[in-house]
Amino acid sequence: MSEVNAKREFWRGARAGVPIIVAVVPFGLLFGALAVDNGLSLVQAVLMSATIFGGASQMVGIELFGQKISPLLIVFSIFAVNFRHVLYSAAIGRHFARWPSLKQAVAFFLLTDPQYAEAERKVEETGKVGFAWYLGMGLALYLTWVAESFLGALFGGLISNPEALGLDFLLPIYFLGLVMEFRKRPLWLPVVLASGAASMLAYKFVGSPWHVSLGALVGIALAASMPAKRQTASDLAMTTERSEP
Amino acid sequence: MTTLLIILGGAILTYLTRIGGHLVLSRFENVPPRVEAALDAVPAAVLTTLVAPELLSAGPAEIIALVAAGLVAFKRGMLEMFLTGAVVLIVLRQFMG
Numbered sequence: 001m002s003e004v005n006a007k008r009e010f011w012r013g014a015r016a017g018v019p020i021i022v023a024v025v026p027f028g029l030l031f032g033a034l035a036v037d038n039g040l041s042l043v044q045a046v047l048m049s050a051t052i053f054g055g056a057s058q059m060v061g062i063e064l065f066g067q068k069i070s071p072l073l074i075v076f077s078i079f080a081v082n083f084r085h086v087l088y089s090a091a092i093g094r095h096f097a098r099w100p101s102l103k104q105a106v107a108f109f110l111l112t113d114p115q116y117a118e119a120e121r122k123v124e125e126t127g128k129v130g131f132a133w134y135l136g137m138g139l140a141l142y143l144t145w146v147a148e149s150f151l152g153a154l155f156g157g158l159i160s161n162p163e164a165l166g167l168d169f170l171l172p173i174y175f176l177g178l179v180m181e182f183r184k185r186p187l188w189l190p191v192v193l194a195s196g197a198a199s200m201l202a203y204k205f206v207g208s209p210w211h212v213s214l215g216a217l218v219g220i221a222l223a224a225s226m227p228a229k230r231q232t233a234s235d236l237a238m239t240t241e242r243s244e245p
Numbered sequence: 246m247t248t249l250l251i252i253l254g255g256a257i258l259t260y261l262t263r264i265g266g267h268l269v270l271s272r273f274e275n276v277p278p279r280v281e282a283a284l285d286a287v288p289a290a291v292l293t294t295l296v297a298p299e300l301l302s303a304g305p306a307e308i309i310a311l312v313a314a315g316l317v318a319f320k321r322g323m324l325e326m327f328l329t330g331a332v333v334l335i336v337l338r339q340f341m342g
Contacts, residue, residue, distance in 0.1 A: 019324050044248055051256035061255060071251050078255035084291050085262040091287040093267025094276075108264040113295070120288045166334040169307055172299040173314050173330035175292050180318035180326070182289045191286045192293045199294035200301060212294045219290030224283035 006132040013136025020114040021144045023174040027055050028145050031062070032152020038062045042153045049149035053142060054112065057081035060209065081209040084216060088116040095119070095129050103131050110138030117178040124182070187223050195219030306337035 028049070035045035040062060048058055057078045064074045088111055096104045115138055122129045182188060199215025206214060270276070276284075300308065314330030 019327055023327065040248065044252065047249075048252045048255075051252060052259050054259055057255065057259065061251070065248065065251075071247050071254075074251050075254040075258060079258040079262065082259045082262045085259070086266040087284075087287045087291060089263050089266030089268075090270040091266070091284040093270060094284070096267070097271070104267075105264070108267065109260060111263045113292070117288055117292060166310075166331055166338060169299070169303075169310070169334055170327075170331060172296050172307075173310060173334070174327055175295040176311055176315055176330070177318055177323050177326045179289055179292045179296060180315060181323065182292075185285055185289065186282070187286060188289055191289045195290040195293040196297035199297045203298035203301060208298075211298055212291065215294035215297070216287070216290040219293065220283045220286050223286030223290070224279045226282070 009130055009132035010136035013133035013138075014140040015136075016118060016133075017114075017137040017140040020118070020141060020174070023170045024055070024114075024141070024145065025148055026168075026170060028148025029152035029156075031055060031058055032149040032154070033156025034059070034152075035062045035149070036153045036156055038065050040065065040153075042150070045153040046146060046150050049146045052078065052082075053109070053145060054078075054082050054085075055145075056209065077209075081212075084212050085111060085116075087216060087220070088113075092116055092119050092123075092129075095123050099131050107131065107134055107138070110134070110142060112141060113175070114178070115141060117181070121178075121181050124184075187226065191219040191223055194222045304341065306334060306341045309337055310334035 031049065032045050035048065035058075036042065040048070048061065052058055052061075060081050061074055061078050064077060089108060092111065093104075093108075096107055099107070115134075118137060119129045119134060122133065179192060195215045195218055198218035199211045202211035202214040270280075273280075296311075300311075303311070310330045310333040313333045314326050317329045318326040
């Protein structure tokens with residue numbers, strides 16, 4: 001890819017990240033505010049966002065910091081909340097295979113929920129995902145996330161009534177939008193119904209965050225039990241080769 | 246110091262989850278059709294689990310906002326869908342508390 005092309009793709013990726021950034025802003029600010037509230041310093045709050053870069057797990061982490069819980073258990077809880085990334089990694093990693101190792105290593109660091117979903121959507125539309133586009137989106141999400149944590153930690157507590165603005169419910173709406181984007185995939189409806197029901201049951205009877213992994217596994221197992229006719233990986237690879245500029 | 250170690254430990258394990266799935270899968274030369282089908286189901290399966298449990302604690306305003314956004318998603322893109330859901334939610338919450 002030429003340099004001009006790469007630059008254009010990078011900014012396209014960054015622009016595609018804008019709706020996600022809008023949806024995530026309240027959570028970034030909230031994390032910063034809560035982190036300081038739970039006894040972290042501003043530097044520690046920002047460091048957590050910069051190194052872990054996973055909102056839900058960071059929230060769980062600072063929640064536990066406030067209580068008298070063993071450090072190993074806190075680390076394990078962060079790991080448990082983030083375990084779903086193993087699935088993302090296996091699924092989208094197939095489309096990174098042609099990139100140099102260093103680019104792959106960077107790409108996996110940036111692999112968050114929305115990043116994964118948007119990358120899959122890109123593959124759905126064009127048959128592949130390019131590193132420049134991926135990095136543009138990933139860096140946009142990463143830098144704004146770190147900046148929001150900083151601002152939240154600095155000015156926490158200034159938003160007096162976040163519920164009136166709907167801030168607490170923007171992410172579910174956003175995730176629903178992503179679920180809808182995949183409605184043309186084979187077995188979409190059965191997978192959504194199975195995962196939805198299983199995650200609600202697990203949420204009630206096992207508890208958070210296990211409902212994510214358990215619910216997802218039920219839907220995935222359903223799909224694996226009835227493999228549909230579809231493009232094979234080698235078909236996809238051929239498409240990729242043809243569309244390479 | 247402990248806090249710093251917890252943060253770094255969490256960061257390292259998180260990175261392992263992000264690269265680990267790929268490292269395991271890339272050891273296989275050919276991906277069997279069942280695994281392929283399973284991986285194709287990953288986005289819908291995981292993302293659904295981030296929405297569905299919200300229904301358990303959602304009130305009418307939240308449910309109507311989700312339904313409205315879901316319907317818009319059939320005809321329009323992600324941004325229109327998201328804005329519809331947000332606006333419906335904010336307006337309804339003024340009336341429903």
